[in-house]
Amino acid sequence: MSSSLGNLRDLYQQVILERYKKPRHRGKTDPVDRYQKGHNPSCGDTIELTLKLNAAGDTIDAVKFEGEGCAIAMASADLMAEALTGRPIAEALEMVQRFQNMMQGQEEFPQEFRKLNVMQGVSQFPVRIKCATLTWHTLKAALEAAEPGETDHFISNE
Template identity: 50%
Template structure:
């Protein structure tokens, strides 16, 4: 197996593992903000809850619940993990960079290696919506 196929297989395995055993499912306590992400075309539906620090400048926790394909669930789980502890500004910046990577506008995110497992999705434009569903919901919640 060549290196590129091996890498793609590893990325696929990681996505499946995250989808089967998400670490950020549930609801935050307390819930300071919540947002629904819904893609009626494929039936993916994610509800985010967000907990902020006292000044509402730092995202202390993000949880999600809902249903969707492996890409939707894995992406929501990694988004919650990646953006917890970030300021609202940092989170919005990362959301935009992640979107650009998925669209093939920029290459791998050096400072966010876990998110790079989704880079291959740029070759399947119809699946980009699955990956971005929770990210768009979070962006709407933060604005």
């Protein structure tokens, strides 16, 4: 194994643990302009995303999450919330697709989002990919929902 790959794996583990233990975007946005629950049946991760949009409704002002799950799911949610704050919805949806492509080893993020590239480490463990992508699937459903407000249905990433 090359040393750079070893370093990437160390960084991956370090970032995941740090974000899991001390998430920066846990909670609920005020107001809640979009709300979506996500669930990963294969391992029991559950996430509740809330989004605050700008006045025009086309840009994400804040993303917060609550839920229970493994370190990968929670770290992915926290990194996603950080990366998408201040982004136009159209760009956020493109980033969802890019993240999914990255999980399949096809793409990575440009330098300004290099923290998200740390999550590439997950792609080596196919069974954990759903843990990393849960929050992104949930975000996509939240953004594509026409009406704000709380719904009881979960989005599942099975």
